[in-house]
Structures are given as structure tokens and as C-alpha cells.
Amino acid sequence: MKAGKNLVLLGRFGAPHGVRGEIRLQSFTADPLAIADYGPLSDKSGARSFTLLSVRPQGKDMLVARVEGVGDRAGAERLTGAELFIAREKLPAPEDEDEFYLADLVGLRAETRSGEELGVIVAVRNFGAGDILEVAPKAGGETLLFPFTKAIAPIVSVAEGRVIIEPPAEVEGEPQEP
Structure with missing residues (x-):
């Protein structure tokens, strides 16, 4: 499989499971067990x-997977952390207008309801607390991060x-006591 922008992350190997080459697998597919139905992954x-x-x-x-060519714990250990x-x-x-793959969001314009262009979505991140849209501003500078929730991104039109973004209001910090 050729590497490139149009890859979709389906899963990630975890730690080995037992001594016969099985390995834990975190699946990101709608039906976790369906990850094995996609054929070879890379x-x-x-x-x-x-x-x-x-x-x-x-x-x-979590799932436990058996991978072709892996027959012992050492082989499974070499796969730990590999993304599929x-x-x-x-x-x-x-199937529906409101359905899309997160990978389809990369490259879309991020704009406000009034049509002000915020920039272009360069990545969809997830650090454990939910998906985050990373937007490269039109004027350049540091990327902007927006929670990918219905409240912040109410309209997605591939x-x-x-993607329509309604940036949250900025919150001032409380004054520091001397």
C-alpha cells in the first residue's frame, strides 16, 4: 500500500497477549470486530x-488479534504501538449526507457562519478527551485547535x-492575588 494523505487510521496494536503471538488491538471502526474484514492493513x-x-x-x-506471520510473544512485542x-x-x-470519515475533513475550509475564513483543516487530533480540529490560519501563524463537537462545528459539508466553526468565547483568567 502506498503511503500518502489518503490513509485512514483503523486501529493500533497494544501489548502482547500470552506467549503464542496474539496481541491486543484497539479498533477505531464502527464495529470493532470488522477491522479484520478490510484485508491487509499497513x-x-x-x-x-x-x-x-x-x-x-x-x-x-479491546480486542485480541492473531496476525499472519506472528507466532510468538517476541513477534507480537515488535508490533506494540504500530498503527494500522x-x-x-x-x-x-x-451512506448519508451527514456521514464522513475524519480523514475527509483534512483540507476543508474552516469558516464562521458569516463566511469569514478561519483557515484550512490540517489534521484531526485526539489526545484522549475527544477529537480536535487543527486549523492552519489563512494569515499564517500558529495553528488553531477547536473541539470537534456539534456546538463548535455545527455544520460539516464535505x-x-x-466546516462551519463557531469559536467559543474567550475566557479571561481570574486576577492573581499578590
Whole structure:
């Protein structure tokens, strides 16, 4: 698989599970078990390919996977932390107008309801507390970060190439006591 902008992150390997080469897997697909149905996945560079032979649930948010070519704990340890990607064009098209892949947001204009262009979305980040839109300002400078919530980004139109952003009001800090 060729590396590039049009890759979609589907999962991430965790720690090994047991001694026979199984590994924990965090799936980002709507149906977590469906991650094994996409065929070979790759790392971000496209240099390594991974075929999931089987997956099973373990707990609420984790799977245990068997990966082709990995037969022992040492092999599973080498995969720890690897992210699993698929080319965007291999995924089905969204069925509804309001459906999209987060990867589809990269490159869209970020603008206010009044049409003021804030910049271009350069990434969708998630540091554990929810998705964040990273916007490169039109005038340059440091990127802007907006929580990707319905309140802040009420309108997403991939077809029009834009996301409406309603920036939150800035909050002044409380005065410091001397």
C-alpha cells in the first residue's frame, strides 16, 4: 500500500497477549470486530503490511488479534504501538449526507457562519478527551485547535469543502492575588 494523505487510521496494536503471538488491538471502526474484514492493513509509511487472521473481544474496548506471520510473544512485542491504516479509496462511501470519515475533513475550509475564513483543516487530533480540529490560519501563524463537537462545528459539508466553526468565547483568567 502506498503511503500518502489518503490513509485512514483503523486501529493500533497494544501489548502482547500470552506467549503464542496474539496481541491486543484497539479498533477505531464502527464495529470493532470488522477491522479484520478490510484485508491487509499497513503502517503509515506503507512499508509494513499486516493481515489479521482473527480477532476476538477482550473487555469493553479491546480486542485480541492473531496476525499472519506472528507466532510468538517476541513477534507480537515488535508490533506494540504500530498503527494500522487503509487507503481511503478502499473504504465504502458514506451512506448519508451527514456521514464522513475524519480523514475527509483534512483540507476543508474552516469558516464562521458569516463566511469569514478561519483557515484550512490540517489534521484531526485526539489526545484522549475527544477529537480536535487543527486549523492552519489563512494569515499564517500558529495553528488553531477547536473541539470537534456539534456546538463548535455545527455544520460539516464535505461536498462544499467546508466546516462551519463557531469559536467559543474567550475566557479571561481570574486576577492573581499578590
